[in-house]
Amino acid sequence: MKAFRFIAENCDLCRKCEEACAQVCGSSKKQSGAYVPHIRVMQSPEGPFMRLCKHCEDAPCVDACIGESLQRGPNGLIIQDEDRCIGCFMCNMVCPHGAMKTIMSQEKAFKCTLMCGKEEKPTCVFACDRGALFFDDLRAQNNEKRRAKLRGYPKK
Amino acid sequence: MKKIKTASTTGRQHVIVGNCIAAVSAAETLRKMNPQDSIVIIGEEDVPSYSRCLITYFLGDMITRKHLLSHDAQWYAERNVELMLSSRAEGLDVKNRQVMVRQNGKNKTVSYDTLLVATGSTPIFLPAFPYDPDGIIGMRNYADSVRLKSWAKKGKKAVIIGAGFVGLKSAYGLVKQGVQVKVVELLPTVLGRMTDLEASARVKARLTRHELLEIELNNSVIATRKRGDGYVVTYQDGTEEACDFIVASVGVRACTDFLKDSGVDIDRIVLVDDRQQTSVDGIYAAGDVCRSRHIVTGEWIYNAIWPVAAAGARIAAANMSGEKLTYEGNIPMNSVDFYELWITAIGNVQDEGPDVEEITFKTPAIYQKVKLRGGVPFAFMSIGNVDGAGIIRGAIVGKTPWEEFVRRPNAKVLPVVNSYAADPAATACA
Ligand SMILES: Cc1cc2nc3c(=O)[nH]c(=O)nc-3n(C[C@H](O)[C@H](O)[C@H](O)COP(=O)(O)OP(=O)(O)OC[C@H]3O[C@@H](n4cnc5c(N)ncnc54)[C@H](O)[C@@H]3O)c2cc1C
Numbered sequence: 001m002k003a004f005r006f007i008a009e010n011c012d013l014c015r016k017c018e019e020a021c022a023q024v025c026g027s028s029k030k031q032s033g034a035y036v037p038h039i040r041v042m043q044s045p046e047g048p049f050m051r052l053c054k055h056c057e058d059a060p061c062v063d064a065c066i067g068e069s070l071q072r073g074p075n076g077l078i079i080q081d082e083d084r085c086i087g088c089f090m091c092n093m094v095c096p097h098g099a100m101k102t103i104m105s106q107e108k109a110f111k112c113t114l115m116c117g118k119e120e121k122p123t124c125v126f127a128c129d130r131g132a133l134f135f136d137d138l139r140a141q142n143n144e145k146r147r148a149k150l151r152g153y154p155k156k
Numbered sequence: 157m158k159k160i161k162t163a164s165t166t167g168r169q170h171v172i173v174g175n176c177i178a179a180v181s182a183a184e185t186l187r188k189m190n191p192q193d194s195i196v197i198i199g200e201e202d203v204p205s206y207s208r209c210l211i212t213y214f215l216g217d218m219i220t221r222k223h224l225l226s227h228d229a230q231w232y233a234e235r236n237v238e239l240m241l242s243s244r245a246e247g248l249d250v251k252n253r254q255v256m257v258r259q260n261g262k263n264k265t266v267s268y269d270t271l272l273v274a275t276g277s278t279p280i281f282l283p284a285f286p287y288d289p290d291g292i293i294g295m296r297n298y299a300d301s302v303r304l305k306s307w308a309k310k311g312k313k314a315v316i317i318g319a320g321f322v323g324l325k326s327a328y329g330l331v332k333q334g335v336q337v338k339v340v341e342l343l344p345t346v347l348g349r350m351t352d353l354e355a356s357a358r359v360k361a362r363l364t365r366h367e368l369l370e371i372e373l374n375n376s377v378i379a380t381r382k383r384g385d386g387y388v389v390t391y392q393d394g395t396e397e398a399c400d401f402i403v404a405s406v407g408v409r410a411c412t413d414f415l416k417d418s419g420v421d422i423d424r425i426v427l428v429d430d431r432q433q434t435s436v437d438g439i440y441a442a443g444d445v446c447r448s449r450h451i452v453t454g455e456w457i458y459n460a461i462w463p464v465a466a467a468g469a470r471i472a473a474a475n476m477s478g479e480k481l482t483y484e485g486n487i488p489m490n491s492v493d494f495y496e497l498w499i500t501a502i503g504n505v506q507d508e509g510p511d512v513e514e515i516t517f518k519t520p521a522i523y524q525k526v527k528l529r530g531g532v533p534f535a536f537m538s539i540g541n542v543d544g545a546g547i548i549r550g551a552i553v554g555k556t557p558w559e560e561f562v563r564r565p566n567a568k569v570l571p572v573v574n575s576y577a578a579d580p581a582a583t584a585c586a
Contacts, residue, residue: 008565042565042566042568042569044565044566044568045568045577046563046564046565047565048565049565049566051544051566051569060463060546063462063463063466063467064462064463066207066209066210066462067207067209067210068207068226083223084223084226086210086213086218086219087493088209088491088492088493089491089493089498089500089542089545090462090463090490090491091546092491092500092542092543092544092545092546093489093491093500093502093542093545093546093549094463094489094546094549095546095547096546096547096549096550097546097547097566098543098544098546098547098566098569100546102498102542102543104496104498105496107493107496
């Protein structure tokens with residue numbers, strides 16, 4: 001199982017990931033003309049951070065979806081039937097990553113479903129040339145976290 | 157729940173009474189874990205499973221019938237689940253492991269090895285407004301929505317008793333059909349205990365901007381009587397009002413009738429343990445029919461919400477399959493939108509006390525409030541901008557101290573955190 005990984009230290013908020021996502025992904029494009037990526041990189045006094053679906057193993061959004069719009073797909077990813085979304089934002093209420101893109105004017109919530117069709121290297125990851133965004137094996141990520149912990153890093 | 161193991165296949169029979177989210181969530185898990193066992197669902201309604209939460213959207217023509225009725229025959233066939241519709245469980249013989257069922261006027265018995273009680277809950281009616289199929293009903297199932305839809309003609313008038321989530325959603329649906337609606341609520345706030353006075357006022361203002369909708373708080377219906385084709389309701393101050401039909405939404409009670417005298421322990425709701433098992437071995441319960449834990453305090457509570465039914469049922473099914481899993485529960489919460497005004501509420505925002513601290517953010521468009529006890533957030537409510545509400549729910553559930561939470565980069569997504577981080581004193585006193 002793969003997941004997104006964001007290295008804040010390397011991000012300079014160039015927004016190439018957002019642009020790529022907005023241009024390629026089907027549901028982003030639905031918002032006519034507007035720039036609506038599923039990935040959002042935001043600035044905070046503590047540095048940049050990313051808002052994007054992590055396709056959690058224990059996805060609370062799927063249980064919370066009263067419209068039965070969010071489901072775990074056959075490949076383990078959390079997928080969405082956007083036509084079934086009725087805009088209650090229950091998913092947004094339970095997503096600890098703040099990943100749901102809530103669009104009030106459409107009364108719907110959207111998320112990354114890897115619709116860009118690039119499961120090996122999603123469009124946003126491909127677009128990042130700063131070494132800030134990766135899509136790799138969860139297990140490897142956990143190993144990396146463990147190693148980082150042993151090294152006493154990251155400190156932030 | 158992490159992984160689903162395939163248990164040994166003994167050809168057992170798992171019976172589920174009820175056919176909404178708890179039932180289908182359990183059936184799904186049971187099938188994955190027990191490819192060879194038989195699974196039977198006994199449902200009182202005459203349509204296959206659908207999301208109960210969508211019936212008011214159907215009432216208001218915001219979704220179609222096809223959209224609402226999401227689980228067709230194929231859904232059951234693909235999972236090899238036998239579905240008994242129009243079938244009401246009427247009794248339980250624990251000794252012989254049998255459920256007594258009434259289907260289309262005929263009595264049947266269904267044997268089980270394990271049983272899941274997933275009968276949910278049903279609206280409460282009071283002597284002042286007794287159930288009347290001709291004009292005083294609740295809003296709980298597909299049949300209710302079909303009936304209300306048939307009554308909901310332009311120029312008609314409805315009285316809704318109770319301004320909780322279901323009452324207001326029903327009102328919203330009826331107004332979309334051109335019905336004039338009056339909602340009467342005993343409490344000083346709409347949406348129960350999940351809003352404060354200010355939030356309630358904002359929600360009320362948004363809803364009643366529509367000329368067909370009126371909401372009256374601090375009032376109640378003390379009597380109803382039939383007059384001609386319609387009804388007359390009497391309010392507590394003695395005034396009367398005529399209407400065409402009445403929707404009762406003052407709360408629900410768990411559907412436990414068929415468990416009477418069976419030996420399953422009930423205290424208004426079914427008492428389950430952490431594995432969702434009832435007091436009787438092999439009999440489990442999940443969803444609106446039973447209790448669950450408050451994930452933060454660990455107390456047993458009645459948390460009749462969709463996510464609890466979905467998750468609790470999966471845990472029940474795993475235990476019915478021989479795995480030992482416990483359900484940690486959830487926190488009372490809900491989220492809804494009326495005319496593009498979103499309301500998200502997590503925990504009891506009305507909790508008061510000398511040890512309770514409040515942090516508020518207010519603009520004409522946005523109102524957010526966090527409540528802390530001992531420096532730890534326990535409730536959050538947001539109106540207008542609910543973006544990223546789950547981030548703060550994470551802090552509530554994780555008991556993250558507020559001062560630590562506000563330093564997290566993604567916490568700044570929330571206006572209340574942002575403004576607190578910039579000027580703690582101003583926000584706390586707002
Ligand atoms: C209008 C409305 C809006 C809602 N909105 C939200 C929301 O936004 N968010 C949220 O979290 N929750 C919401 N809820 C609550 C949510 O629908 C329930 O928590 C959920 O449906 C509980 O699922 P359940 O499977 O436990 O029981 P139920 O959905 O109550 O289903 C129980 C089923 O069992 C059947 N049954 C009962 N007794 C018997 C018997 N003796 N024999 C056979 N069958 C029987 C019933 O007919 C019913 O079909 C809403 C509810 C309503 C009515």
